[in-house]
Amino acid sequence: MACFLVPTAEAIIVTIVTKATKTKRPAAPEAEMGNGDTVIKAHIPFVRKLNWLTNLLWGGSALLAFEHVWHGEVVPWFPFLTAANNPQDTAAMLHEMSTVGVSMAAVVTVVWACMLIVSNAMEKRVLNNAPHIAPASN
């Protein structure tokens, strides 16, 4: 009914946090190492990692919003959600948002957290393979 609104709300919050982090903490000089003719960065800034979550949330929400338009659950006129026309449908919509919507946002965030764990492990491996390179100060 309107489950995509929960990941969209999370996307808005994460976007604001990403922008704030970007302005608060200017990009630190990164440790780089030459590997043949490619350059591998030994540290992935957290802002970039936050961008992964933002991209997943915005991308998914946009396509899900389209699905809701397809099913006639979102309309281009006020109140924009057909379920908001009567209290019974509104209650069902809120229930769906609190179950399916919250689960969607949670699963995307958990997948992102797994990506963070994997990328941190990869960063460590790169640094261990090149011990002469100091990790970038953050």
Place this chain on the structure above:
Amino acid sequence: MTLLTTVFAAIICTVIWYRNAPKDEMKVGILCWMFWGASLMWFVDALFEYAELKADYFTPSPTDMLNDFFLGLSVVALGLTIWVVILLVKDPKGAVKTALFQKKQ
């Protein structure tokens, strides 16, 4: 069907991205994020639907399947359209800029 279509689109885009990585001149990464994000969300939706319908979830009517497949294709088309717009606006190869501002001979 919508979930399956999106997952296949995500896998194909990821393979294309990986083939060209670390270069991403065509910004295929955008498509990967979009389709994987939608796939995760539809997967959760499918889990809830399965909890409600049980085994019936796997035996949809042909009409429903066709409608869902049509929706899946439309979703992929929308994703590709968003990608093309971002690609042309960001213009990483400078092709649009060159085409617009080059002098005619």
